[in-house]
Amino acid sequence: MTDLRALSAIELADRLASREVSAKEVCETFLSALERDDHNCLIAVRKEEALAEAAAVDRARTSGEKLPRTAGLPLVIKDNMVMRGKLPTTCGSKILANFRSPYDAHVVERLRQAGMIVLGKANMDEFAMGSSSENSAFGPVRGPVDRERVAGGSSGGSASAVALKLTPLALGSDTGGSIRQPAAFCGIAGLKPTYGRVSRYGLVAFGSSLDQIGPLARTVKDAALLLGVIAGHDRRDSTSAEVPVPDYLAALEGDLKGLKVGLPAEYFPAALEGPVRKVVEERIENLRKLGAETVEIHLPHTEYAIAAYYIIATAEASANLARFDGVRYGHRSSRQGDLLEMYRTSRSEGFGPEVKRRIMLGTYVLSSGYYDAYYLKAQKVRTLITRDFTEAFKKVDVILTPTTPTPAFKLGSLVDDPVSMYLQDIFTVTINLAGVPAISVPAGTVDGLPVGVQLIGRHFDEPAILKTAARLEGGVNG
Amino acid sequence: MAVSKEEVGKIAHLARLELDEHETARMTEDMNAILAYVEQLNEVDTENVSPHSFLEGKETPQEEDREAKFGNIEEALANAPRAEGRFFVVPKVIE
Known part of the structure; x- marks a missing residue:
């Protein structure tokens, strides 16, 4: 019998469409794998509802209804995307441990329309703040290759679950590298779309000018399939772009002859x-063999990206997280006191240390007397970083970089050193600051640990990076 | 620029967070390490550079001001730590 877990999402979709396998069978296979998981990939498994939805897909298919290609395909979603139903949306935080959303995020609506089945809510760094998925109120995620190492973060649960074949697909969110870095550490593909490509409606906000939802998958083709499901305009997110959505699967076809690939020094x-x-240089050599031309380029403001990012992201986070006050939802302290004390005690009991650190830093850089020196300065540097990309893309079609400076590190090794932890994102944050799309694909291994290569594209040119990534994934034969 | 423990206490008040003595000491240390790191932005010449806006070149989308029903009052109230009828209950605000 075929091992359903080993199939790609596309292969599964084909077998579901031809009724070689039922949605219920597929759903049960992955649910039982998720229930046995000992890497802490999920915060909650969505069993009953998933099985009922799978049965509904099977009934519709048996009765000859015309269904979307993705109908019956399972996936997991990071637990910062709100979803109506029995499971809470926790954001990896104690403050939202019992929050049940009265509505669906835009991406969840899209998944439902596509007939896809959400199997569970993936573990993550609290409020997506972290690079290791250790800052979760529900315990750290363990790496799929080495349990003593991190899965990366903040979408570590999503990435580890895909790598362990507990799900064919996952959604994550990326504010400074939170899809691409865990994808690199776990040896899978992870795409951060262009800012505005996917609606943020119902994504619990961290850094609103940086956040973007994207797919994680074991193949580039599967990532392209899932991007096609979630991309598109939504008026409920005022930054959602009214740019037509191309056929991302069709974009994977064709060769790389004449493609100009920039290598930023x-x-x-x-x-x-x-x-x-x-490992990265071997992949560059592959691209040359496939007909691409490599060009050395410069992105001169790169070294200032982490500093600008941590000012902008924490400023936005401190404003976004002000809504957690113990009044309308979330944890309220049982300690007695007036309104102000209730805010303080509820927030202090509900938030973990990294979230508090970022709220404090964000509040500081926005406070009167410091706003110009920090926040305004960082926003000006962000303009320069964005211009670096605009200039570079006049000369090249895609840009290639390592995704991370090192493979996955040991659990616990960086938790007490915030600056070193932040430096993990050195190759990924610039992309969020500039709003351009980027994908991480497996490049090879170092001492058995996966290493990723990052491909960056022009605004809304996901097709170019997907195609390049698909050829890279295929090795020298493309 | 370095922050003192007193300033950290003031920021905690603004952020509606409560930090004990140990947490304040740790937070002061962490914030100073991060602020020392971000100092490097001062090396960048930003004379005549406008601050970034992700809506650059785009119009802010406008929505018609129209009354709409909020769909799900019961479910929304079910998340409240304390609710009565159609209201969220908080500690007494006015003496």
Whole structure:
């Protein structure tokens, strides 16, 4: 019998469409794998509702109804996307441990329309703040290759679950690298779409000018399939773009002849670890063999990206997280006191240390007397970083970099050192600051640990990075 | 620029967070490490550079001002730590 877990999402979709396998069978297979998971990938498994939805897909298919290609395909979603039903939407936080959303996020509506079945809510760093999925009120996620190492973060549960074949697909969110870095650490593909490509309606906000939802999958083709389901305009997110959605699967066809690939010198510093550099350089050589032309470019403001990012992201976070006050939803302290004390005690009991640190930093950089020196300065530097990309994309079609400076690190090794933890995002945050799309695809391994290569595209040019990534994934034969 | 423990206490008040003595000391240390790191932005010449806006070149979308029903009052209230009827209950605000 075929091992359903080993199939790609596309292969599963084909077998579901031809009724070779039922949605119920597929759903049961992955649910039982998720229930046995010992990597803490999920915060909650969505069993009853998923099985009922799978049965409904089977009935519709048997009765000859015309269904979307994706009908019956299962996936998991990061637990910061709200979903109506029995399960809470926790954001990995104690403050939302019992929050049951009265509405669906836009992406969840899209998944439902596509007949896809949500199997559970993936573990994550609290409010998506972290690079290791250790900052979760529900315990850390363990890496799929080495249990003593992190899965990356903040979408670590989504990435680890896909790598362990507990689900064919997952959705994550990416504010500074939170899809791409865990994808790299777990040896899978992860795409952060262009800012505005996917509606943020119903995504619990962290840094609103940076956040974007995107797919994680074991193949580029599967990521393209899922992007097609979630992309498109939604008036409830005022930054959602009214740009037509191309056929991302069709975009994967064709060769790379004449494609200009930029290699930014700033992303290959002397300090980049030798083995990581070697793996990435092998992939660059592959691209050349496939007919692409490589061009050395410069993104001169790269070194300031982390500093600008941590000011902007924390400022936005401190404003966004002000809504958690113990009044309308979320944890309220049982300690007696007036309204102000209730706010303070509820928030202090509900938020974990990293979230508090970022709220504090954000409040500080926005406070009177410091706004110009920090927030305004960071926003100006962001303009320069964005211009770096605009200039570079006049010369090249895509940009290639390592996704991370190192493979997955040991659990616990960076938790007490916020600056070192933030530096994990050194190759990924610029992309969110500029709003351009980027995908991480597996490049190889270092001491058995996966390493990713990142492909960055022009605004809304997901087709170019998907096509390049698909050829890279295929090795020298494309 | 470095922050003192007193300033951290003031920021905590603005952020509606309660930090004990140990947490304040730790937070002061962490914030100073991060602020020392972001100092490097001062090296960048931003004379005549406008602050970034992700709506650059785009119009802010307008929506018609129209009354709409809020769909799900019961479910929304079910999330409240304390509710009575159609109201959220908070500690007494006015003496």
